[in-house]
Amino acid sequence: KNxxxxxxxxxxxxxxxxxxxxxxxxxxxxxxxxxxxxxTGRGPVSLTIMTFSENTKSNGRYTATLDADTKQSSLHIxxxxxxxxxxxxxxxxxxxxxxxxxxxxxxxxxxxP
Amino acid sequence: xxxxxxSPRHKITETGRQVTLACHQTWNHNNxxxxxxxxxHGLRLIHYSYGVQDTNKGEVSDGYSVSRSNTEDLPxxxxxxxxxxxxxxxxxSSDSNSGGQETQYFGPGTRLLVL
Numbered sequence: 567k568n569x570x571x572x573x574x575x576x577x578x579x580x581x582x583x584x585x586x587x588x589x590x591x592x593x594x595x596x597x598x599x600x601x602x603x604x605x606t607g608r609g610p611v612s613l614t615i616m617t618f619s620e621n622t623k624s625n626g627r628y629t630a631t632l633d634a635d636t637k638q639s640s641l642h643i644x645x646x647x648x649x650x651x652x653x654x655x656x657x658x659x660x661x662x663x664x665x666x667x668x669x670x671x672x673x674x675x676x677x678x679p
Numbered sequence: 680x681x682x683x684x685x686s687p688r689h690k691i692t693e694t695g696r697q698v699t700l701a702c703h704q705t706w707n708h709n710n711x712x713x714x715x716x717x718x719x720h721g722l723r724l725i726h727y728s729y730g731v732q733d734t735n736k737g738e739v740s741d742g743y744s745v746s747r748s749n750t751e752d753l754p755x756x757x758x759x760x761x762x763x764x765x766x767x768x769x770x771x772s773s774d775s776n777s778g779g780q781e782t783q784y785f786g787p788g789t790r791l792l793v794l
Contacts, residue, residue, distance in 0.1 A: 597779050609785030669721030
């Protein structure tokens with residue numbers, strides 16, 4: 567069964583600190599992996615997209631890593647800001663199934679001053 | 680600027696009523712999607728369309744229907760609303776020509792409460 571699992575479910579950090587969110591997936595066949603940010607009351611917004619050949623991709627203070635062998639990904643946030651408070655969703659695209667996406671449940675990040 | 684909008688943003692209805700949620704995008708994207716988001720679940724696909732007159736069922740399509748008469752719009756209809764359909768609904772669109780790396784752009788969501 568195609569699944570995407572994220573950990574932790576929720577996380578509280580102090581402003582300025584770094585943090586890492588985890589994603590494990592059992593999706594086959596694999597096409598690519600995305601990280602989305604979802605602010606409260608809004609739709610998800612894409613942060614990164616990585617294919618199996620890409621180990622790392624950055625978007626400002628966000629750096630995503632992918633290990634296609636172990637089927638794990640992480641999202642590292644550097645020097646967190648209050649505006650980073652949001653849900654971060656790991657999403658895997660299934661290859662050759664018309665763009666089907668499998669969504670994780672998300673990690674709820676709260677950045678405190 | 681191109682955008683994707685949903686209306687209404689909030690809706691309260693009664694069990695058994697027909698409800699239609701609107702989705703409109705100005706990206707000129709061929710692909711459009713409807714998802715629902717519930718606590719304890721990731722976003723789940725309801726219906727999707729790859730172009731005008733094309734519609735397909737997603738994993739949770741029972742009780743929902745869509746139609747695609749033009750590129751910009753994909754309305755979602757709940758034929759007879761049930762309390763189990765209380766949820767937040769998101770519409771999304773994407774370009775069909777990005778070799779599998781297309782980004783899905785999401786609307787702001789519609790909160791639906793079925794009493």
